[in-house]
Amino acid sequence: MTLDAEHLTVSYLREKGRSALAIDDVSLSLDAGQVLAVLGPSGSGKSTLLRAIAGLEVLDSTVTGTGRVLWEGVDITAMPVHKRGFALMFQDGQLFAHRSVASNVAYALQIARMPQLEQRDRVAELLALVGLEGFGDRRVTELSGGEQQRVALARALAARPRLLLLDEPLSSLDRELRERLGRDLRRILVETGTTALFVTHDQGEAVLVADRIAIMMDSHLVQIGSAAEVLEAPATPEVERFLGR
């Protein structure tokens, strides 16, 4: 497998020094070029799972085994975030407000020291890919919510990440825009052959964008399979209720 996450457990501190588990012994695998949706109600731990794979969370060791993240069989658990070659797109974009659209998209390219001319071509190519030709010189604060998410997607794809992590990328948008951008997202991921992990609480979005669906409930990963498998045969009554079947 390209990505293997094994026994991921993340605890967080609550008041009075007590700790609780955000994700509890979650394991999953992902093939190259595949898009996996992590679907679950809010508070189920799906964002933490994404952050753990990105390297933004400290993993706990538990009785079931040591939390590990493997990329093509190599253990990258101890590798710092910025060296993993992943990309992460947040629900609200998190664009750099003090930089232009083009300079946001070029950010990872600048870090990779790509020559200026190549950078310009790559930025233009990416803006075209997300349907924002000619937006390069605009300020990101002038953009609509949908446009900002498109810029965030272009920025995440710029350096051809090994793995694209998407945290509710469509949730802040209104319904119509969400469906249009969802279809665009699917097309872009397929066209670019990007391996992606996609977190959402909306099963429509999951079906629209992903090849496979993983269901998170109460910090546990309870089911994983193709959209048809999950929707036809929910693993537990809770999953069935959540899917509204």
Place this chain on the structure above:
Amino acid sequence: MGSNSDPVTRIRTSPGTVIATVLGVGVPVAFLAVFFAWPVAAMIGRGFADGLGGFGEVFSRPRTIRLVGLTLGQAALASVVCVMLGLPVAHVLYRLRFRGRAIVRALVILPFVLPTVVVGVAFRTLLRDTPLDGTFAAIMMALVFFNIAVVVRTVGSAWEGLDPRQEDAARVLGASPARVFFTITLPRLGPSIAAAASIVFLFCATAFGVVLVLGGTKFGTIETEIYLLTTQFLDLRAASVLSVTQLVIVVALLAVVGRVRGSTQRRVAAARKPRRTDAAAIVAAILVTAALAIPVLSLVERSLRTSTGYGLANYALLSGTGTRNALVVPVWVALGNSLTTAVQATLIAVIIGVVASLVLSRSPRSPLARRALAAFDGALLLPLGVSAVTVGFGFLITLNQPPLDLRSSPILVPIAQALVALPLVVRTVLPVLRSIDPRLRESAAVLGAAPWRVLRDVDLSIVARPVLAASGFAFAVALGEFGATSFLARPDRPTLPVVIVRLIGLPGGDNLGMAIAASVVLAGVTVAAIALVERLRVDTVGAF
């Protein structure tokens, strides 16, 4: 289920990050320890040199009791007057919309940034040959002149953020405008009024330059008394007893301020056109604004007055050393000294302040580290309230012997000024850093930015303008700083405020005219620095 006792798998931290963190915490802590905690602790130590006996003796002096009472009473009265005069101005300047509002706002804020010595000289000039000269009323007027801006700015920005529909609802229910104000508006402004009043109280209770220039020997504060005891009577024990007393008062006040400061959620409501019911507030605001302009205008007018009509003679005299050689160096040289020291102080305050703010803006996982950060945060606010005279005096008794003999070093003055400016830098920069969504840093990291690069591209880029604004503010504060500087400036390297006080202390011949002209010059440079800051439009500047 996982248990917490198991070791956690950590993401490897690079040695660079560890070094940066150690430096980031270490440099500001070391600076504060050597140049603030140690001198202040040494001061306190002197007060307790023979147990609590020193306290009993100093507090059995009628003069001490009178001055402590005077300090507190004076500050309390000034706070009340500032709130009463400041409220109508805040209403008019932050709730109503009219042409020229920005200019009037700038005018009202102006007195606050004037160096204390300049304000002292302005009131001396204004009240000369009137029955008010040298009275308690003169000091009170100067303190109110100075601090009204604190009330206008603090209460005004809270008022601006209040939803006016609550007032509308009360009016529709039949409440008269006065009733609306007392039952709806005033209670909602309560926290901001309390915050502003306690800040004003703090500033008045530690006032030094103004009171020294206006009060003579009859009136004073704990702060001027510490100064007199050290420089005139060489009674160091009594001085340190008073320093400790002041420290206790200030720490208690800061705790109150921290409590009432509360949340600063800002949502600006649209200002409205003036209505007929605003008439009283508008009249009051016009009167207050005009009253604020009088001392400044009279200072400028008096600086141009010479024995043969109006002219620039007083300014021409600034290249000399005054009648009876009152000064060691010409006034222009003192201005040069002031500018040099202020630039050095600004550099120190900004570097330390930005580093400390970067550390304080992180939220570590461990509760212990969190508590340590909260304590560090409080320590950084302390120099705001601990008297500059105490710091200056503390420097004299600690930094005059090995291992650190800096008494003859010219770096001491900028360091002391930097200490005074440091809290202002932190209060300007830190809120901006704290408002950065941590996910913005995470976005950069995931895209491949190493920690130092995240710092540069996210934190430092966003904070660049506020840092520039804070630099201007720190520069203005350092330029006008008098309390610590008066202790530390070497006789052959005086700053402009030191020279002004010297000139006004020997008023014969040309000296008074020169003091006034020098005050106008100092005010001009300060106002220019602040005008640049205002242009940057950073709204955390001067917020407490």
